[in-house]
Amino acid sequence: MQDLKHLIKFENLLDDAANDLVKEAQAEGQYAIGYTCYHMPEVLLNVDNCFSTRMRAPRTGSIDISTYYMSNYTCEFARALLERGIEGGYEYLDGVAGVDACSAMNRCYEHLEVLECNKKPHFFVTHTDVPYKVEDYNVDQVATQMRLRLLDVMHEKLGIDVSDEAIRKAVEEHNELCRVVTEIGNFRKLENPPITGYEFHVISLVSYCCPTAKILPLLKETLEEIKTxxxxxxxxxxARVAIVGSEVDDLDLTRxxxxxxxxxxxxxxxxxxxPGREEIRLNDDEDIVKQIARHYMMTSECPRxxxxxxxxxxxxxxxxxxKEYGADGIIFEQMKYCDFWAFERPLASxxxxxxxxxxxxxxxxxxNVHNSGQLRTRFQAFVEALEIKRIRRNAQEQEVVG
Amino acid sequence: MKYFGGCDVGSTYTKAVIVDETGKMVAGTTVKSKIIAQESAEIAMKEVIDQVEGLNSSKDLEYLIGTGYGRNKVPFADENISEISCHAMGVHVTNPSVKAIIDIGGQDVKGISIDTDGTVKNFAMNDKCAAGTGRFFEAMARSFEMSLEQFSNLSLSAKNVIPITAQCTVFAESEVITLVGEGKPMDEIAAGIEMAVAKRCFVMSKKAGATDSITLTGGCAKNAGLKAAIEQVLKLKVVDLSIDPQLMGALGAAEYARQKGLAK
Incomplete structure (x- = not known):
């Protein structure tokens, strides 16, 4: 297949959390809000003059300092983010929108604050609670928290317009991004897709890590390219596989x-x-923040x-x-020391x-899996087993037809 | 006569096998791996080629498959297949009644269950740690100032088992040195080491879904003390193979090469 026009540009954007599009938007006076979790509604961070940037730590090397602060047996993702913060990787952020979903990430947020990893005077770290189940009263609670602990803070610290009108505008732009990414992703259903899983992973990640208004035109162009x-x-x-499980922002895993x-x-x-790229359907009757909270709570697949x-x-x-994407098998993955997926994975798999x-x-x-030889062997053996099963299945089907 | 080859480039040993078109093994060898995988493969392949009349080089083989950690470095190989699939096939063609394998190589431990046609039904594999692998035994034998062969028979005479509490190879080595220093019986310490590894093998085999008729492959399959400990923890008699268990990966690769070469 011919290379995608913007693939290298996209890969470069993923090389650093403070990528070119983030810097460009900030130079135009916009504020970058970092977040780490689906429990934090991305769309609320894209209101008015703010944009969301999902925090990653690309090219993580040693995580010695964060391990000192957080201990060995905590999620490597949380430690990698703290390490990057200590290295100065999040000095570009204007705020961090945290959720009280897992204790490891909470420790990370706390250390980012306590260790003064960001020196901007208006910089803030905010936390919102996450319930254990989805009920109407929980939706009310989350919506209230989003107003008090996120939107009000954004307004006070950065002067952001958090009116319903501004939120509705952000939802419209978010939905447009979702439509484009979903349409690109749907090509993976085809028997011989015009896109690889790796390319889609790159596209999906840039949609989280760059300002929506900046990345959307490039994604639209990519969609048109893929169509032909x-x-x-x-x-x-x-073989075709679906991956399910915990946090993955490591392109090397897909590679x-x-x-x-x-x-x-x-x-x-x-x-x-x-979840992540489903459109948010709004009505005109109910409180808009409550509708958004419900959308994220209903679609969340988090074992929290x-x-x-x-x-x-x-x-x-x-x-x-x-089934929908024609997979032959499922890879159930879990970040080492992830509290929630460590309970879910052994049984669910x-x-x-x-x-x-x-x-x-x-x-x-x-x-970061880097070039793990043992993972490579496992993946290859799994692919071989899937391939043989498919060949056998096809042969049996042909026998029945014959 | 057409010939087919399998070359299993492992982290400590490289194995090569040639089979004829009926699937009969006509040559096999095991050589110490070099730092460069390609060199190891060349040496092993030359040895087996020399054992078969009419063959002058790997190019004369109808089909050649690489396996093991250096599987993509085998010169002239037509393709590579993971060692998990190859061990399953190697054991299947050697003894089709065997349904599960514990493969203990130089740097990993795998539990594999085999389907009726020699393909992999399920498998489990240890993570990055070297505990319970060939490297672990090398380190332990070094602590005892013994050869691997002497060490592998040592535990057979033990009347008691001294448990080794450390899982990590480095810590276990230092624990063993302490126990030896305290004057504890060497065979009982060795029995503790074999038991620690056997427990790890138990987990791998259960994770892979192994229930009965199990065998050992890989270099550590020749460790008599380990075999006895595994039989004890699994409460099963480990099936002995008629062909060197260390060659199973290469044999499976050669059998796959035969099937693919004949179907060409």
Whole structure:
């Protein structure tokens, strides 16, 4: 396949949290609000003169200092972010919108404040609570928190217009971004897709890490390009997989999988497009912040929600996506020391195999997988097993037809 | 006669096997791995080529498959297949009644369950840590100032097992040195080491779904003390293979090469 016109530009944008588009927007007087979690409604950070930037720590090396502060047995993602903060990687931020979802990330936010990783006078770190289940009273609570602990803070610290009108405008732009990313992602359903899982991962990540207004025109152009892009006549992959699990912003993980012959067709993980790129449908009757809060709570696939119906939702979503995107198997991944996914993964990966019938590879991994030989072997063996199963299945089907 | 090759480039040993078109193994070798995987593969392949009349180089093989950690570095290989798939196939063609494998290589431990046609049904593999692998045994033998072979038989005479509490190779080595220094019986310490690794193998085999008819592959399969400890924790008799268990990866690769070469 011919290279995508903007792929290298997109990859470069992901090399640094303070990328060129972020700097460009800030030079025009906009404020950058960092966040780390789907529980924080991205769209509320894109109101008026603010833009959201999902925090990453690309090219993480040693995490010795953050390990000193946070101990060995805490999520590597949270430690990597703190380490980058200590290195000065988040000095560009004007605020951090945190959620009280997991204790490791809370420690990270606290240390970013306590260690004064950002010297801007107006810089703020704010926290909002996250409930354990989705009920009407929880939706009210989250909406109230979003007003008090986020929108009011943004208004007080940065003078942001947080009126319903401004929020509605942000939702419109957000929905447009979602439509474009979803349309690009839908090409992965095709038998021989004109896009690879790696390319989609890059596209999905830039949509989170860059100001929406700046990245949207480039994504629209990419969508048009993909519409007419011709894939190689014979598919390059040997099996199709869906990834489900915890935070993934490491392009090397997708690259490693695809080098082993597995096309990633669906990405149900934090920083992926499921959930994250669903349009927000608003009505004119109900409080707008409450509607947004409900949207994020209903679509969330985070194991922080421990209610039975949410646990079932997560399994059903994995099953649905794998079917819808024509996957041959599921990779169930978990960041090492992630509290919530560490409970979910061992059981859920068995259930997906035994009750839903999906071949499943269950892995725990570092924040950056680099070029892990052992992961490569596991991925390749899984692909080989999927490939053989598919060949056998096809042969059986042909026998039945014959 | 057509010949097919498999070359398993491991982190400590490189193995090569040639089979004929009926699947019969006609040559096999094990050589110490060099730092450069390609060199190891060249040496091993030359040894097996020399064992077969009519073959002059790897190019004369109908099909060649690389496997092991250096699988993509085998010169003239037609393709590479993971060692997990190859060990399953190697064991299957050696003894089709075996349904599960514990493969203990130089740097990892794998549990593999085998389907009826020799393909992988399920597998589990240890993470980055070297505990419970060939490197671990090398370090332990070094602590005892023994060869690997002497060490592997040492625990068989133990009347008691002294548990080793450290999982990490480095800490375990220092724990062993302390126990030896305290004058504890060497065979009982060795039994503790074998038991620690056997427990790790138990977890891998259970994770892979192994239930019965299990065998050991990889270099550590020759460790008699470990085999006895694994039989104890699994409450199963480990099946002995008629072919060197260290060659199973290369044999499986050669069998895949035969199937693919004949289907060409």
């Amino acid at each position: 892009r011709k894939p190689d006549p014979k598919p390059w992959f040997r 490693l999988l695809e080098e082993a012959g597995a096309m990633v067709v669906a990405d149900r993980y934090c920083y992926g497009s499921f 929600y421990m209610a039975e119906e949410k646990i079932k939702q997560r399994r059903d979503t994995a099953d649905r996506l794998a 068995h259930i997906l195999t035994e009750e839903y019938g999906w071949p499943t590879l269950s892995i725990d991994r570092s924040y």
